Amino acid sequence: MYQFNHGYELLELTKKFNLPISQIVVLAEQEKTGEGLDTIFQKMRNNLKVMKEAINKGLNEDLKSVSGLSGGDAKKLYERIIIGNTLSCETMAKAAASALAVTEVNASMGKIVAAPTAGSSGVIPGALITVARKFGKSDDDMTRALFTATGIGIIIAKNATLSGAEGGCQAEVGSASAMAAAALVELMGGTPEQCLTAASFAIMNLLGLVCDPVAGLVEIPCEKRNALGALNAMICADFAIAGMDSVIPFDEVVEALYKVGKAIPYALRETAEGGLAKTPTGIRLKKEIFEKVERGD
Amino acid sequence: MREYSVFDIMGPVMIGPSSSHTAGAARLAKIARKIVDEDISEVEFVLYESFARTYRGHGTDKALVAGILGFDPDDEKLPHSFEIARQQGIKFKFTESDEESPHPNTVKMIITGKSGHKNSILGCSIGGGNVLLKEINGIEVEFTGEYETLITNHIDRPGIVANVTKIFADYKINIAFMRVYRHSKGDKAIMVIESDQKIPDAAKETIKNIDGILNAIIINPM
Structure with a gap:
């Protein structure tokens, strides 16, 4: 009764039952798994808890990734925010720092929520938790918004892909950004249509983004792209709430994401055989990292 | 889809x-x-x-x-x-x-x-x-660990599968998927049974006592 494969079906369900996207997603899950609404809600609340803990850890600790390639940048940016010296406004800078924080926790073998993947795990917590704090939203509000985000993620997974190996970074950070954008719109009281519009804008802005991790590790440039994905989500949520029209409907944007993903060459789909991974420095770093771990340093 | x-x-x-x-x-x-x-x-x-x-x-x-x-x-x-x-x-x-x-x-x-x-x-x-x-x-199998899974080591001979499934019936456990694999005829074999329900330890112990069953283990879903 509550199942959906496409954006238009999700919108029809929200109209038919006069419910927000988050509620339709919870009811669909209950229908599919037979689990109680409370159990489902508590599981998502636990996801939120893990996200918050990862942000705190990344902003306040000097983290180093397993490879030694990255870490500690979230803390650097956070220190600038505390002095009040960032060029972006405080909310934007905090969202970027929080997204970075989660990805640095991920790269240092800390605990995160794959949202939707480990490589894009910073986007949704970075945008959602920062905006929710700014507007005094509760944990329940944020938990509901995570279901909204998941609804968008389910549609992308069914009709395109969430994997960098299949669709490039646009499928990971791009999808996470679309999920976050829709979550922000519902959090701020926007309509289900506006949620999908925000998600459309988010994908449109990142369409074609390649996956070219240095040494094949989820660090450079992935961590900074997570920060970009979080900020993009905020801008796109603002677009939608302001009443802008994405012109291309969400389901068509998702189809474009899939087709563009197919067209991205193999070297630029998580194989570390192109882009930044194949720059002279990228090649040198790869060699150094694997020699270093070889020696057990 | x-x-x-x-x-x-x-x-x-x-x-x-x-x-x-x-x-x-x-x-x-x-x-x-x-x-x-x-x-x-x-x-x-x-x-x-x-x-x-x-x-x-x-x-x-x-x-x-x-x-x-x-x-x-x-x-x-x-x-x-x-x-x-x-x-x-x-x-x-x-x-x-x-x-x-x-x-x-x-x-x-x-x-x-x-x-x-x-x-x-x-x-x-x-x-x-x-x-x-x-x-x-060395025996090819295929399972995901996403379901409650019972895996047996047994001898490939008539009646063993029926005896195992009878115990599932006795305990009112529904079998979602079931496959049997073997080295060669009459040799060591493996049964993989996946269920949506919990398989009680008592059922596993009863299965272990079946003549021809060498061992049985349960893998809980993760």
Whole structure:
């Protein structure tokens, strides 16, 4: 009764039952798994808890990734925010720092929520938790918004892909950004249509983004792209709430994401055989990292 | 069109950095530990393709040892698995293979128990933390560990499958999927039975007592 494969079906369900996207997603899950609404809600609340803990850890600790390639940048940016010296406004800078924080926790073998993947795990917590704090939203509000985000993620997974190996970074950070954008719109009281519009804008802005991790590790440039994905989500949520029209409907944007993903060459789909991974420095770093771990340093 | 649970998309909760190279690796080794069904003294991990090339940068090695210790993919002790294994006197080593494998992220775990008995288990990490077990002691199998799973070691002869399924019926447990694999006719065989319900220990013990059943273990879904 509550199942959906496409954006238009999700919108029809929200109209038919006069419910927000988050509620339709919870009811669909209950229908599919037979689990109680409370159990489902508590599981998502636990996801939120893990996200918050990862942000705190990344902003306040000097983290180093397993490879030694990255870490500690979230803390650097956070220190600038505390002095009040960032060029972006405080909310934007905090969202970027929080997204970075989660990805640095991920790269240092800390605990995160794959949202939707480990490589894009910073986007949704970075945008959602920062905006929710700014507007005094509760944990329940944020938990509901995570279901909204998941609804968008389910549609992308069914009709395109969430994997960098299949669709490039646009499928990971791009999808996470679309999920976050829709979550922000519902959090701020926007309509289900506006949620999908925000998600459309988010994908449109990142369409074609390649996956070219240095040494094949989820660090450079992935961590900074997570920060970009979080900020993009905020801008796109603002677009939608302001009443802008994405012109291309969400389901068509998702189809474009899939087709563009197919067209991205193999070297630029998580194989570390192109882009930044194949720059002279990228090649040198790869060699150094694997020699270093070889020696057990 | 594939069906997704909410928590396939927003999840899993895991120790980074990679769902396939870290979380999936931990799950594979945890399932292997269950299959071995005794205290472990030594493990050799043979790594293939992408696992062989990138296992150190992705913490695949630490995740595999963590799984052998029985840790879940979201256990914050996972990065410290080497020290913990050493404290418990478990020896481990990693070998990089250049042989072909069924999937880019494949590992063979050769596990020696305290009894001296050796088991060889091969599995693949197929993405998003999901895994596929492909071989137990040279016998090809295929299961995911996503369901409550009963695995038997038995002798390939008439009546055994009927006796096992009768016990499932007695305990009113519905069988979702069931497959039987064997070395050769009349030789050692493996039955893999997956269920949506919990399989009680009592049912497993009754199955173990069936003539021709050498062992039976239960793997709980993760």
